[in-house]
Amino acid sequence: MTDGVPFKNPGWAGNTGEYELTEAQVRGHDYVGTRPRDGGHPAGAGSYPYMLVERHPDAPLFEGPYLERFNKIKTRYPDLRATLLPTLNLAQEVRGHVSPQTMDEVASLLELPPAYVRGVATFYTMYNKQPIGRFLVQVCTNISCNLCGAEEVLKAFLVYADTELGETSQDGNFTVIEAECLAACGFATCVQINSAYYENLTAKGVPELLEHLKSQVGADGEGEGG
Numbered sequence: 001m002t003d004g005v006p007f008k009n010p011g012w013a014g015n016t017g018e019y020e021l022t023e024a025q026v027r028g029h030d031y032v033g034t035r036p037r038d039g040g041h042p043a044g045a046g047s048y049p050y051m052l053v054e055r056h057p058d059a060p061l062f063e064g065p066y067l068e069r070f071n072k073i074k075t076r077y078p079d080l081r082a083t084l085l086p087t088l089n090l091a092q093e094v095r096g097h098v099s100p101q102t103m104d105e106v107a108s109l110l111e112l113p114p115a116y117v118r119g120v121a122t123f124y125t126m127y128n129k130q131p132i133g134r135f136l137v138q139v140c141t142n143i144s145c146n147l148c149g150a151e152e153v154l155k156a157f158l159v160y161a162d163t164e165l166g167e168t169s170q171d172g173n174f175t176v177i178e179a180e181c182l183a184a185c186g187f188a189t190c191v192q193i194n195s196a197y198y199e200n201l202t203a204k205g206v207p208e209l210l211e212h213l214k215s216q217v218g219a220d221g222e223g224e225g226g
């Protein structure tokens, strides 16, 4: 347990290591707690976004702080074409998935051929092409995790979230998928839920974790599972 959150990796070595650093000293003050919607310092504006618990599939692209962030992203690249990946990331953060309509809007925003944007967006599995639940549960079933019971963990998620692989539970909370190695092989089984890693998971721990996640529904932002 970490701060009452089951199995969560706080995402930084900090005071669990030998240096006794604070989270803010490791991540930078802009990135502790809720990440600023405007992206904070322009150098970090294009970094991989959070997956929010509450998403808005029909939200405009982009306005308010997201427009600020988009403009900051543009300052870090030589031309509009080069901003395509972070712009699609940003669109996904706002809308939760990248629909064909979103791809076309991004194409028009970046003055690119729609077919080019569709080719890029459909190449990468990290862009969700379909709507997903509030929590995208990615269970690593690669070798280390598999040896440590990942198949049972995956089954437990499907049973307790009451859904099928790749589908979303009826309450709209959980989409459960398999993932390739999440680079946390020393902490198998590892599961990524939205932007957070949960490690050393066993099938037995799954119901508690799902209850914990459900308690965050309705929060406007990343929540702890963000």
Ligand code: FES
Residues within 6 Å of the ligand: 140, 141, 142, 143, 144, 145, 146, 180, 181, 182, 183, 184, 185, 186, 188, 190
């Ligand atoms: S095999 Fe699961 S994190 Fe590497």
